[in-house]
Amino acid sequence: MRKWFALLAAVALMGSVLTAGCLGGGADEDKVKVVLLLNGNLGDKSFFDSANAGVLRAEEELGVEVKVIEMGLDQSKWEPALADVSTQDYDLIIVGTWQMTEYLEKIAPQHPDKRYIIFDTAVDYTKADLSNVYSILYKQNEGSFLAGALAAMVTTSDMPLANPEKLIGFLGGMDIPVINDFLVGYIEGAKYIEPDIKVAISYVGSFGDPAKGKEMALAQYQMGVDIGFNVAGETGLGQLDAAKEMSRYALGVDSDQALLFKDSDPEKAGLIVTSMLKRVDNSLYRAIDLYLKGELPFGEAESLGLAEEAVGLADNEYYQQLTTEEMRQTLAEIEAKILSGEITVSTAFGMDSAELDALRNSVRPGS
């Protein structure tokens, strides 16, 4: 038994040496070296896949050298991984999500010669000298405003699967500010179209349990929801299954989720009216481009929204088929009003919980 264990350990050691060798080797001295650290895994069909697509596009079109590292779901590995790449010869280090903020606030000041980008959150610039960190925030509230407006138009329309009840759904992964930012925009957008709208709101409590997501979405559809918005990563895919089972509509999130099922399950794809895109890819490509030009404002946080094409609704064949010319017209008008500042969408960031509760209660079914 012990011999086997020693052999296993030896194999594991060799494996790690070999992979480490691959990581270090093959560097081209002139190219700018970019590394993307993902605190999760690729394959989520939304958030991280989008980030990956953005840096790969930069590699192809901007001629930078790109390395993507999946750190997995084990939180204890994230900080050492960030510290590791910070001591290597990368020029630009990209991380994402609020879970990485604290680590970055600690490590970035120790490496003033490195440049860092953090997306979907901002570091606290008052905490330390973070003049080498650029933060990207997304105005998902603006995109969700459009999604909410569309949902309200669908539920009040005479579309074949819509019912007379003015009730729409929202399936959130967790009750956290970034998810609630989607919710706030969604509710405001829906109210903009139909002041009496009701929204069934559920939080699954996990981003990785699609069966539970389906169960909650089914509960919403059974209550009379005829279109629901999923903002729950992998969990949210359960909603799309529920939509098919109950023959109701759904709204996708982050990436174009109708295209995801276009080939394998066209019936399901045909129920996804549109997806609220969070173009992490565009924002990272833009940031790398600005960095190469020397124009990226390090030491600041920027919020990217409709104007920067960082959020928006997906336009595909299903969207064109399902929605009417009138709906698309209205959405274009709303978009123009948001861009011109005529409509300002509230954000969940910095909103206190009493205010958020009041907003949620104002659309609670049965109230």
Place this chain on the structure above:
Amino acid sequence: MKELLETILSPAFGYAILRVTTPILFAGLGAAVTELAGVINIGMEGIMLTAALAGVIVGALCESAAAGLAAAVAAGVLMALVMAYFSLNLKTDIILAGIALNLMASGGTVFLLYVVAHDKGVSSSLASPVLPQVRIPVIDQIPVLGEILSNHNVMVYVALLSVLVVSYFLYRTPYGLRLRAVGENPDAADSVGISVHQVQYVALIISGILGGFGGAHLSMGYVSWFARDMTAGRGFIGIAAQALGGQTPIGTLLASLFFGMTDALSNFMHFIGIPSEFVQMLPYLATVVALALYARRQVTRRARLARVNRPVEAGTGAAAEGD
């Protein structure tokens, strides 16, 4: 509060309970059989996960749900055999073998999915079939009961049937008696010529079959694709259910239904404005309460037995140590 009551009393709620219960019940039955044979299988999570993936891949390749189901069961049995080999032949600790199996399945399924479909999270690019829903002829016509019991995925009925089959096997067949004897006292069983090794192998294989069914239900009935770590703790809840149900199939069914009910209830409670943190806690709170009640019952029963036994012991002068 009124809406919540209306929801709970609606047939849709009863229907949801059965659907939520099914994967827990499969895991619980599998764990119960192994526990009775003295080789508790805590690898149910890994077995179900592997089976779920095998069902999707083979189902998509053969374009047949039946082939997918067969592959899921085969994968479940294979995983159980791996566990049996390590724990029974190589004598590793069965708990450690189970943990290893779960971790291996968690990473291994993602790796396999990537090899086959070039997906790392969800098998949405594979057009995998779904097991059919079944309408039960007579029950379908009964007003409320029909809505609750009929038109489920076929695996829901397989789960309920499994309760009867496992029950019959354990308590009405000679092999079931031998299996329980092995779990009760392997040395005694060995002394009367029962092959402990073989019986425990069979118990683990049965748990593999049941876990295979559970996995197939998750990826080919509950939802229509495989997702990374989609079992999400259902295997472990199943193990808790068999403990709560006292290792009997009927007890496991009742405990699974209880867990299923609290879970289904939590899905509906959001709508009446109860904070989501409380709602998410509910299934686990119910588990703790149920286990506490169970433990209390055990203690009082033991105390009563002790009282009943004492005069007899005193009369015969037998020095009974322990129980």
